[in-house]
Each structure stands twice: as structure tokens, then as C-alpha cells.
Amino acid sequence: MKNILKTKELGIGAILLLVCIIITLINPVFLTADNLADVLKANAVLGILAVGMTLIIITGGIDVSVAAVTSAVAVAIGHLMLYLPDHPVSLVVVFAAAVFAGTLLGMINGFFIVKFSIPPIVVTLGTLSIISGALLFITNGNYMSGANFPEVFTAFSKYEIFGISILIYILLFFSLITWGILKYTVIGRSIYAFGGNSVSAVRVGISMKKVQYFIYGYMGFLAGIAAVTQTAYIRAVDPNGLLGFELTVIAAVVIGGASILGGNGSIAGTLLGTLLLGVMQNGLILARVDSYWQNLVTGTVIILAVSYDHLQKKRIDAQTAQIEVK
């Protein structure tokens, strides 16, 4: 059992390693600590959102409103910061407000999904349209420059521990928490059970409502965290900056081995999926690949990675089946 768990992410990990080796051979700059830190920092937002999305996809659901929720929270805290004094407490206020607003928006998704049993994709598409429409109306798409943010926020965004940006620690921290939830808590095991077979899950006494409220609320919570991370990363608020980003988030989760039909998926896999996307973007520039070819290369690597991953899984499944027969 332990071996299987270990090999589950092997396929995607192997491809990632291969890509890293090839890029390093072309341009050794890739394998410098600074560059790897760049990759992680640039993909912290993607990672945080993808981790939350993993829980939803494991249950067979989907949330296409994540990018819009993140943008909405970013705009909200951007405006909030114009009124906050330059004091460490302001940071706490920003985080609290972001998490509150995000969770609230996530709970609204959860409410419609649970209360009216509307398929998640329909509900979240609706909230996606509403939120992005409202955002465009309110902001008119104008950037907010970070020049007016409190000094303490700028300092926070540049803060490093052992030379590694705070944003990377945020990603690692919430990945670890989410991994813990999935592995060691009742709700975490319920998420897997629910995605594996919702009818049996209900029969053994798992509350469908509770699980769904939790995952969509938690997604909103992480979107709030992602909004702070995003604002810290670009030190500005761009209401259009994440338009269409939900597809990248879902891609990271699916590349990481989660099944869009539910029941399958892991935090480690999702992080590897996120890394693969991030490494590709960084690596193609480092390898000086012409823009015209970049999308083609990215697409090819993704298909290779996912095919290899699925082959690997099939082999493992075949082996386990054999053992059971014997």
C-alpha cells in the first residue's frame, strides 16, 4: 500500500525531473537557487488555488469562479489598504479581511450547490459571471499601483526567511495544512469517500452537505490567501490580471493526476502539476525558445506527462488486481 502511494505521483515527477534536466543542459542558470526560488514565487498563487481545487475535484465537483473570487478579494484589499495605517496590525487586518471575504464568496457557491442541488459547474459559472461583471463595472479595469499601499505591506511582500520569499512559505504552509486535512481528519477522508462513490458515502453516514460546504468554503478561504499573495507578488492590483486563470488552476490539478470525475487526487500530485507548468514557462524563456514555439512545446510536454502518468497508474492497477486474484 505504501509503495503504491509513493508511485502514484511518480509519472508526473519523472517527467518534471526530465524537463528540469533538459533545461539545465541548455541553460545551467535554471538550476541556480535564485532561479528555482523565482519559479516557486511566481507560481505561489497558482499552487495555493490548485491545492484548494484538488479537494473539490476529488469530490467530482469543480469551481470555475476561483480566479474571479481571487480578483475580487484582491481589489477589496487593495482599496482597504488605502485606508490602513503603516502598522504591523494592518497586515493582520488585510489577511483577516481577505480570508473573510474569500470564505464568504466560497460559502455562497456552497450554499447554492447544497441547497438547490445545482451542479457545481453551473453555480460557479454563474458566480464567475456575476463577480467578474461586477468587478469590471466597479473598477473599469483600472490598475491600482502598489505605491499607495502601506509600507508594512511592501516590506511583507519583500520579506525573506533564509533567502526564500515569504510567499513560498505561504504556499508550503497551506499545502501542508491541506495535506493534513485530507489525510488525518474525518472531513478529509469523507472527501475521498464522497468522490469515490457518493451513494455509499451517504450510506455510511457521511453528510454530503457538510463536505460540500467545507470544500467550497475552504476554496474561498484559500482564494483569500491567494489574493493577498497575488497582491504581494505584483505589488499592484490588476482586476483583469487573473482573467481565465481558473483553467490553469484546473490544469495544474488534472496534470497532477487528479481525476476530473472524482475519487482521485493528491496534494503532492497537484504541487507537481503546478511545478511542471511553472518550470515550463520559466524554462522555455531560459532555453531561449521562440515565442511561436512555446505553446506547442508546453502542450506536447503536458500530453506526454499525463499519458505517462496514466500508463503508470494502469500498470499499478493491473498489478494490484493480480495480487487480489491470487
Added chain:
Amino acid sequence: MKTKGMAFVVSLLLVLLLAACSTDSASEGGSSDGENVNETGELTIAVVPKLVGIPYFNASEAGAIKAGEELGVNVIYTGPTEADASQQVSVIEDLISRGVDVIAVAPNDSDSLTPVLERAREEGILVMDWDTPADPNVVDLSVNQIDDFEFGEAMIDKLVASMGTEAGEIALLTGGLSAANLNTWLDAVEEVVADKYPDLTIIQERIATNERQQEAYQITLDLLRANPELKGILAVSTPAPLGAAQAVQERDLQDSVSVVGSALPTDSGPFLEDGSLDAAILWNPEHLGYLTVYLAKELAAGNMPQNGDVIAGEIGPISVDGKKVIMGPPTNFVADNYQDYDF
């Protein structure tokens, strides 16, 4: 089970398609002001930008609306919420059914608009392009902000002047690889580099940033990492120079890497101040919006513009070559003058 999975995937795709449509229709509610345009008897001019809700097109909207008020014509300023060709087609289809008199469009992709613009002409609607040229065969008038070659040359000259050397590596950032006007400027830049500055090396051809500041920022960080010898960045599309400048600022490379690009003065301010952006070169987008509506009205009255016309006392003198109108030379926005502009 397999068919069920298939059905799910198909419905997923359908729903995503629906999402694409719904965002597009959401945008059209914004600036419509005349449901039954034919009954008013007034001239109705539709101005379609590449997308709504970015500062550049907000500024041109302000100019177009102002012209509408001053010249006594109806102006509908509407467009997609993303720089997407198919969404723009459906916006134009809606405008055709609403029976406007003139459609002026800034195409996201000129080829994909040709069929719908042909249909507009069959319906007796005058078709113009502005900001970015459409297929010349389907337009009655083409409003260009600038002479493309002159603009490209102005940008690369300014970049070389900021770098203080005519040798070294430079990178070209663009909003998108299929945007016709951006490509024309970069063609000009490449031509000037080949003729005038043979010692400059352009790395990696053109680098796309999807019209997003954040993407330009991220890509420039990677570029600076991969090319420690990089001396200059020339960025076209309005968000790209800001993202590039931000990356230069982040790495404290203001003194060794020059950035020049087409950006709006107010957005550029913070970057011009500390030298991370050396110069923003652009025309006045408000004037462009105004000029478009003015020429549309004249066109509907059967008047073609004349070489050397000055519009509203401050736009131009324009130059006219057949159907092609050029607004005038570009303006340099630098640390000393950006505060004089309010767009």
C-alpha cells in the same frame, strides 16, 4: 461508465463555451444608449475597441463620447471583455441588427472580422477601422494613430539613446503575436535594427505577454535571469512596458537595463520616476477616439478627410493617403512631463 464520462466531458465543454458567450454578452450592456437606433433619425456611430475595461480603451472611449456630444451624434462604445476575435464578431453582429450607421472597429484579428464586416457593408453600414487596421478591402476609411514605421523607429531610437550604446542584447516584448498593429511596429523596429544598429542582437524574437502586466513582469524576471547581458527591453502594448519596468525595479537594474515602450503616462508615472522605465512613447488615445467619431460623421455625410486638416483645434494635422488617415507624430512621456496628462 465510459459513455457517462464522455457525456460529462462534452457537457463540460458546452458549459465552458457558454461561459465564453456569457462574459461577452455581459459586456454589451455596459455602454449601450439607444435600443431602437433607427427611429431617432440621428446618426449612430458604433465604436468597437479590442476590449473594454483597460485604461487605454477607457481613454479612447472618453474621447469618442466627447466627440459624440460635441458633434451631436449618437455614439455607442462597446466591445468584448477580452481581446478575443470571436467575441468581437458577435458584438459586431449585434450592432448590425441594431441598425447603426457607421461601425468603426479596432480588430483583435483582422482576418476573422472580414466576413462580418462584409455583411455590415451589404446592409448599407459604413465600415471603418481605428487603432488597428482591418482588411483594407472591407473598410471605407482607416484611422491610424501613427505612421507605423515612424513609431517603431521612434521607439528603437529612444531605446538606443537610453542604453547609451548601439551594441548589445535587447528583447522585444509584445502584447500578442497575432495583433496586427503591434506586429507592424515590431517589423519596423527589426528593420531599423538591421539597417541602423547592426550591432544590436534581438534575443528570442518576439515574446508574447497576453496584454497583461503580470505576465510581462514574470517573463521579464525570467529574461533578466537568463540573459545577464541584456541591455534594453522594447515593449509594445500598454501593459507590457509596465510589467517589464516593474521587473527591472524589482531587480534594481535601473542603471543597466533600459526599458522603452508604448504605455500611458499616468500608469507609467511611478516607473518613470525611478528610472525603471526610461520613456513611454504613445499618441493621445482620447484624441484617437475623438478623431474616429469625427471622421465617421464626415464619412456619413460623404466628405473624405483632407491632408493637413486640424480637428477640434488640437488634433493633427492629419495626413491622408487614399483611405488611410494618420493622426500625427507620437508623443514621448518621460519623468519630466508625464504629470501634464490625465490618461
